[in-house]
Amino acid sequence: xxxxxxxxxxxxxxxxxxxxxxxxxxxxxxxxxxxxxxxxxxxxxxxxxxxxxxxxxxxxxxxxxxxxxxxxxxxxxxxxxxxxxxxxxxxxxxxxxxxxxxxxxxxxxxxxxxxxxxxxxxxxxxxxxxxxxxxxxxxxxxxxxxxxxxxxxxxxxxxxxxxxxxxxxxxxxxxxxxxxxxxxxxxxxxxxxxxxxxxxxxxxxxxxxxxxxxxxxxxxxxxxxxxxxxxxxxxxxxxxxxxxxxxxxxxxxxxxxxxxxxxxxxxxxxxxxxxxxxxxxxxxxxxxxxxxxxxxxxxxxxxxxxxxxxxxxxxxxxxxxxxxxxxxxxxxxxxxxxxxxxxxxxxxxxxxxxxxxxxxxxxxxxxxxxxxxxxxxxxxxxxxxxxxxxxxxxxxxxxxxxxxxxxxxxxxxxxxxxxxxxxxxxxxxxxxxxxxxxxxxxxxxxxxxxxxxxxxxxxxxxxxxxxxxxxxxxxxxxxxxxxxxxxxxxxx
Amino acid sequence: xxxxxxxxxxxxxxxxxxxxxxxxxxxxxxxxxxxxxxxxxxxxxxxxxxxxxxxxxxxxxxxxxxxxxxxxxxxxxxxxxxxxxxxxxxxxxxxxxxxxxxxxxxxxxxxxxxxxxxxxxxxxxxxxxxxxxxxxxxxxxxxxxxxxxxxxxxxxxxxxxxxxxxxxxxxxxxxxxxxxxxxxxxxxxxxxxxxxxxxxxxxxxxxxxxxxxxxxxxxxxxxxxxxxxxxxxxxxxxxxxxxxxxxxxxxxxxxxxxxxxxxxxxxxxxxxxxxxxxxxxxxxxxxxxxxxxxxxxxxxxxxxxxxxxxxxxxxxxxxxxxxxxxxxxxxxxxxxxxxxxxxxxxxxxxxxxxxxxxxxxxxxxxxxxxxxxxxxxxxxxxxxxxxxxxxxxxxxxxxxxxxxxxxxxxxxxxxxxxxxxxxxxxxxxxxxxxxxxxxxxxxxxxxxxxxxxxxxxxxxxxxxxxxxxxxxxxxxxxxxxxxxxxxxxxxxxxxxxxxx
Numbered sequence: 007x008x009x010x011x012x013x014x015x016x017x018x019x020x021x022x023x024x025x026x027x028x029x030x031x032x033x034x035x036x037x038x039x040x041x042x043x044x045x046x047x048x049x050x051x052x053x054x055x056x057x058x059x060x061x062x063x064x065x066x067x068x069x070x071x072x073x074x075x076x077x078x079x080x081x082x083x084x085x086x087x088x089x090x091x092x093x094x095x096x097x098x099x100x101x102x103x104x105x106x107x108x109x110x111x112x113x114x115x116x117x118x119x120x121x122x123x124x125x126x127x128x129x130x131x132x133x134x135x136x137x138x139x140x141x142x143x144x145x146x147x148x149x150x151x152x153x154x155x156x157x158x159x160x161x162x163x164x165x166x167x168x169x170x171x172x173x174x175x176x177x178x179x180x181x182x183x184x185x186x187x188x189x190x191x192x193x194x195x196x197x198x199x200x201x202x203x204x205x206x207x208x209x210x211x212x213x214x215x216x217x218x219x220x221x222x223x224x225x226x227x228x229x230x231x232x233x234x235x236x237x238x239x240x241x242x243x244x245x246x247x248x249x250x251x252x253x254x255x256x257x258x259x260x261x262x263x264x265x266x267x268x269x270x271x272x273x274x275x276x277x278x279x280x281x282x283x284x285x286x287x288x289x290x291x292x293x294x295x296x297x298x299x300x301x302x303x304x305x306x307x308x309x310x311x312x313x314x315x316x317x318x319x320x321x322x323x324x325x326x327x328x329x330x331x332x333x334x335x336x337x338x339x340x341x342x343x344x345x346x347x348x349x350x351x352x353x354x355x356x357x358x359x360x361x362x363x364x365x366x367x368x369x370x371x372x373x374x375x376x377x378x379x380x381x382x383x384x385x386x387x388x389x390x391x392x393x394x395x396x397x398x399x400x401x402x403x404x405x406x407x408x409x410x411x412x413x414x415x416x417x418x419x420x421x422x423x424x425x426x427x428x429x430x431x432x433x434x435x436x437x438x439x440x441x442x443x444x445x446x447x448x449x450x451x452x453x454x455x456x457x458x459x460x461x462x463x464x465x466x467x468x469x470x471x472x473x474x475x476x477x478x479x480x481x482x483x484x485x486x487x488x489x490x491x492x493x494x495x496x497x498x
Numbered sequence: 499x500x501x502x503x504x505x506x507x508x509x510x511x512x513x514x515x516x517x518x519x520x521x522x523x524x525x526x527x528x529x530x531x532x533x534x535x536x537x538x539x540x541x542x543x544x545x546x547x548x549x550x551x552x553x554x555x556x557x558x559x560x561x562x563x564x565x566x567x568x569x570x571x572x573x574x575x576x577x578x579x580x581x582x583x584x585x586x587x588x589x590x591x592x593x594x595x596x597x598x599x600x601x602x603x604x605x606x607x608x609x610x611x612x613x614x615x616x617x618x619x620x621x622x623x624x625x626x627x628x629x630x631x632x633x634x635x636x637x638x639x640x641x642x643x644x645x646x647x648x649x650x651x652x653x654x655x656x657x658x659x660x661x662x663x664x665x666x667x668x669x670x671x672x673x674x675x676x677x678x679x680x681x682x683x684x685x686x687x688x689x690x691x692x693x694x695x696x697x698x699x700x701x702x703x704x705x706x707x708x709x710x711x712x713x714x715x716x717x718x719x720x721x722x723x724x725x726x727x728x729x730x731x732x733x734x735x736x737x738x739x740x741x742x743x744x745x746x747x748x749x750x751x752x753x754x755x756x757x758x759x760x761x762x763x764x765x766x767x768x769x770x771x772x773x774x775x776x777x778x779x780x781x782x783x784x785x786x787x788x789x790x791x792x793x794x795x796x797x798x799x800x801x802x803x804x805x806x807x808x809x810x811x812x813x814x815x816x817x818x819x820x821x822x823x824x825x826x827x828x829x830x831x832x833x834x835x836x837x838x839x840x841x842x843x844x845x846x847x848x849x850x851x852x853x854x855x856x857x858x859x860x861x862x863x864x865x866x867x868x869x870x871x872x873x874x875x876x877x878x879x880x881x882x883x884x885x886x887x888x889x890x891x892x893x894x895x896x897x898x899x900x901x902x903x904x905x906x907x908x909x910x911x912x913x914x915x916x917x918x919x920x921x922x923x924x925x926x927x928x929x930x931x932x933x934x935x936x937x938x939x940x941x942x943x944x945x946x947x948x949x950x951x952x953x954x955x956x957x958x959x960x961x962x963x964x965x966x967x968x969x970x971x972x973x974x975x976x977x978x979x980x981x982x983x984x985x986x987x988x989x990x991x992x993x994x995x996x997x998x
Contacts, residue, residue: 391643394669395673396639396643397632397635397636397639398636398639398640403564403565406565406681409677409678409681410681410684410685413681413682413685414685418678418682421678421681421682422674422678425673425674425677425678426674428673429666429670429673429674432665432666432669432670432673433666436665440658440661440662444650444653444657444658476564477562477564477570478562478564479564479565480563483565
């Protein structure tokens, strides 16, 4: 049984998706999605335990041995990501029932869960696969289901946002698959390990560098690296709250993972950094994201959109870690994958609860609701503090590693830019806190009361996690540090 | 119970208090009992640690390793012991005062008020007992955040603006300057523990040391060194008990305490004075002392005047740290205690005047001393102690600071200290003079004014007596601070002596 875990991780949500589509009843579909989502962290937890105890797992799909068959490969980095995705899914699903019922037309509800499970399978698939073309297939599965989920948003602008994302996402995927094609033509293989081995023999030729460039740009689009982020704010702002929370926590993270895989493990650190000024480009773009997107976030009237811009800025921190490219910096970037996922999911879930109660996320509508929904808005404060990077929260740990990495590289100026940019998040988070707690109650706020427990408890679990992972970092930073070691091993 | 358990207990007691205050929020009497009992227990615990630390014990507790080599841990040493004793001792007095003040002014959201207060004390004790920079930084930020709802307590536009300035300056300086300084220290030395004699000796020198010192002292915005002092006057919109305990004792003292602790245990007095990089800090501190006193002269609002006075007095402590010698350290540390007791008395009086007479401006106080004799007597005592005249505590700290300045060969600093005392007289003493000797305005209202409520009078009486007791018994503080391993008398090399 244990040996089939990698397959189950993908097959279960795929089967679940089919079941949801067949059942055509909202609550039944939700039940299927819930059970599947709850099973996922068990599987990925068992696998990660295995990996940490006895090294990477290799699974030959359908019994066809790699490099010709499709290989599923779980190591510290992918195991960590699998656990993250499945945990987020498991926390969000209990929350989803009320929120989805309130935000989506009744006949569409089973379709939403179908799309959600497909997206879950796609994201998990990208993390688990060891095959470049298979990664593209899963990328498309997750993207197509994401477009559908976004389009189900209540606001009609969701359609436009979804279309915008469809165009941008397709361009990104095309870049990616073109890169993979070039790689295949040069090496004759699609298996990650095999390609990496053969690349060492082929050396760095122009097509190889072109492949690296295409894949990097394609993934930069999917992970919303500034200035390729334009699809993200609208998509997050108009998607149903559950979809936003799930995607913000997982989708961009998976793209970062795939890019890291290619840049570091497949092309190798020396090829990547020696032949292209990727470090400089990433640091520059990351800084532009950290400052530009944060400043834009300050002026947003729609709080969901504000958090979306905040996501662009936070992705900047992750790419900054890649740009710093030493052990501490990369650890900071990877740990921020995890930390940002839990805190941003928590924030979007709070907003989902606000939508559920008052039907709006305009900042003026939120005035004074802190006193009506003290626990929910208290959760916002704590998750917000984590975005700012207050010590004692998960966000602090990421920034700590990034700053240590920058100092070790002698880039002390970067440390000051890093901390100054978090000051901008004080402003946009502080603005919401001030409005929700210190302004007189808005008209919409009259309806507000504490969030129902089935939505409140999942939110609080994530908020507790942001504090827990700010104090006990052995799981997060420990694994991130191992993953960074593994990624950088090419340097030595 | 071992000493280590007591240390943990000292941090847990006010933390548990927060929860209990919340649970008893519905019944004000029970809630206030919880506050008083918590404060009492905390003081008992802190006082039971005190004699052992005085005798040389240095209990240490490691809680959890947050990052490899960096742990959340506590260690009690003399400076922290002194700070914790002051904070916990004055918390009781202040709680008694708060009860009188909050009830007579019918303030809203009192449960939230007492909860935030307990949270602030928890973080203050955490700062006092922090064993390394990391732990200190965590509690430093928690203190800022837990006092933000207190500053904005009134909830009006002015309170919100005050809160914004408060948060932006305190969080901003700590994140942009202090945090990089801490990380830098960690990257250079590989440790963050407060170590007697400092950890930077032999690792950092010259201009870099000066730069690092600058990051620390300006990064600790709570020390209100100019030009990062604006938050303190802005925070005066808070109810007076908040201004009294937090902005005369806990918050600002957490700032100067951190400066002192970092200078003593990270830089090392000997290393700092030998490098000569403390010189500029001396002048910045001296400038803060003088400028703040001058601004205080111009303020008619009583609390604003006291706030600028606090900025100036905090400069004394930073000055003591910047002298980087034994006497300076003793004077500065002692001033943490002396100024705390003196200034809290003054704030208590300001609050009592507001509660009894609803007056906030100095120019409105004519003749008020005749109807509120106890309040203004206490005010006079607090003022004299703040100025630094015997027979009150403030005299000692200024005495040792002057000795420290002489030891360092800084005659100019001695002159600054004297001028500042004169300025203190000029902005503080006219207040009781007006109240006692000017004629009350003939509007028929002043006859109706009575003394402040009894809990307020008890509190301000107690701290006024405290000022006197500190004058009689400064030796405990002296011995305590002296017991920090002081390097042998330092002779500043002659080329680094500046005649100012």
